[in-house]
Amino acid sequence: MAFPLLVRAIRLSIEAIDHASGGRGRNARRQSVWRFADRHAAARPARHYRRCSVARFAKALGEFGATITFVSNIPGETQTISAAIYTLTQVPDGDADALDAGHRCRDHHRLPP
Amino acid sequence: MTIGQGFDIAKLAGDGRIAVGRRERRAGRAIRQGGAGETRRLGGGRTEVRAWLRTCGQRSRSLHAARRRLGIVYETDAKVEPKVKTIATFPDDSASAGHLSSGRDSRHNEARVSRQYLSFLRSPAAKAIFEKYGFSYLDQAGVVRRASRRVFELSPQDWTAVQLSLRVAAVSTVVALPFGIAIATVAGAQGFLGQGAARRHRPSAAGAAAGGDRLSAADHVRPHAAPVGAFWPTISASCSRSAGPARRWPAA
Numbered sequence: 187m188a189f190p191l192l193v194r195a196i197r198l199s200i201e202a203i204d205h206a207s208g209g210r211g212r213n214a215r216r217q218s219v220w221r222f223a224d225r226h227a228a229a230r231p232a233r234h235y236r237r238c239s240v241a242r243f244a245k246a247l248g249e250f251g252a253t254i255t256f257v258s259n260i261p262g263e264t265q266t267i268s269a270a271i272y273t274l275t276q277v278p279d280g281d282a283d284a285l286d287a288g289h290r291c292r293d294h295h296r297l298p299p
Numbered sequence: 300m301t302i303g304q305g306f307d308i309a310k311l312a313g314d315g316r317i318a319v320g321r322r323e324r325r326a327g328r329a330i331r332q333g334g335a336g337e338t339r340r341l342g343g344g345r346t347e348v349r350a351w352l353r354t355c356g357q358r359s360r361s362l363h364a365a366r367r368r369l370g371i372v373y374e375t376d377a378k379v380e381p382k383v384k385t386i387a388t389f390p391d392d393s394a395s396a397g398h399l400s401s402g403r404d405s406r407h408n409e410a411r412v413s414r415q416y417l418s419f420l421r422s423p424a425a426k427a428i429f430e431k432y433g434f435s436y437l438d439q440a441g442v443v444r445r446a447s448r449r450v451f452e453l454s455p456q457d458w459t460a461v462q463l464s465l466r467v468a469a470v471s472t473v474v475a476l477p478f479g480i481a482i483a484t485v486a487g488a489q490g491f492l493g494q495g496a497a498r499r500h501r502p503s504a505a506g507a508a509a510g511g512d513r514l515s516a517a518d519h520v521r522p523h524a525a526p527v528g529a530f531w532p533t534i535s536a537s538c539s540r541s542a543g544p545a546r547r548w549p550a551a
Contacts, residue, residue, distance in 0.1 A: 189475055189479065193483045193486070196479050196480055196483035197483035197486055201487050218488075219484065219485055219488045222487065222488035223484045223488070239472050242471075246472060247465070247468040249467070253467070261456045264463065265456065265460045266460050266464040268464070269460070270456075
């Protein structure tokens with residue numbers, strides 16, 4: 187579900203070369219796709235793609251619809267963070283627990299393994 | 300010997316001293332320093348003694364360090380220390396009945412250790428140890444227990460959810476990255492309808508340096524292929540500083 191975010195970010199990164207190279211991208215558009223990929227996509231350092239992946243990773247971390255559709259919401263088996271929060275919100279007085287779950291996910295990197 | 304109302308601790312001490320703890324001195328600090336609690340000659344009025352008794356729980360180790368024959372220590376410490384003999388116990392409803400509590404340090408570097416310590420305190424092993432040495436386990440202390448559970452506890456199911464989310468996100472990102480690069484490359488190489496108009500109005504230092512002739516970028520784009528693309532020069536002509544670009548595209 188987060189794939190468009192990734193593609194869009196990468197495409198913007200690639201097309202930004204047009205500015206940096208003083209308009210050489212105009213000629214590049216008359217070239218073949220392979221030549222364009224060689225000159226532009228391959229010219230991007232790895233850090234560009236890493237940064238593009240961040241938005242996609244964040245979206246995938248909170249992915250809800252596809253997860254609960256395809257692998258259901260089995261606690262301890264296929265339940266993800268967002269599905270767990272959804273489950274908590276479905277029980278009476280569970281909103282506070284859901285909020286806590288959000289806080290715990292935020293702080294999970296500080297908890298002992 | 301029974302401790303109760305009207306108990307004369309000064310008489311018990313005689314001409315010696317009694318080792319008592321001090322309120323503001325934390326147990327951990329006293330142990331680390333190996334120091335004794337406050338010692339004080341008891342001969343004063345009852346109010347003074349009573350004030351001391353309220354805060355008098357301390358470690359038996361500090362009783363040794365103070366070289367006192369008599370002192371007021373935690374019952375649990377007295378149990379594990381063979382040299383200490385219990386002569387009397389404060390009643391449970393007295394102010395001196397100690398309540399141990401563990402605090403959480405908000406500083407980041409100590410928070411991790413604090414959480415590990417707390418998780419151990421809640422474990423069955425710790426409960427067995429506590430009960431062995433005379434602590435009663437307040438399982439029904441609702442508010443405190445609930446608050447600590449909220450902040451610190453993650454059940455195995457919760458951990459599974461966190462790990463699963465992280466794993467799914469990481470794997471899907473790695474898998475999607477090559478496809479994303481490929482599709483973005485193709486899309487970037489092909490352009491899109493109306494791209495010429497969009498490029499023309501995009502700020503470009505290179506275009507400005509070339510004398511403002513930025514329209515050549517759009518020469519290969521069909522300007523009338525899309526309604527908005529065809530409509531755009533009409534709109535922008537009135538806004539643009541130069542009417543040149545609009546004239547290049549014949550009206551639809």
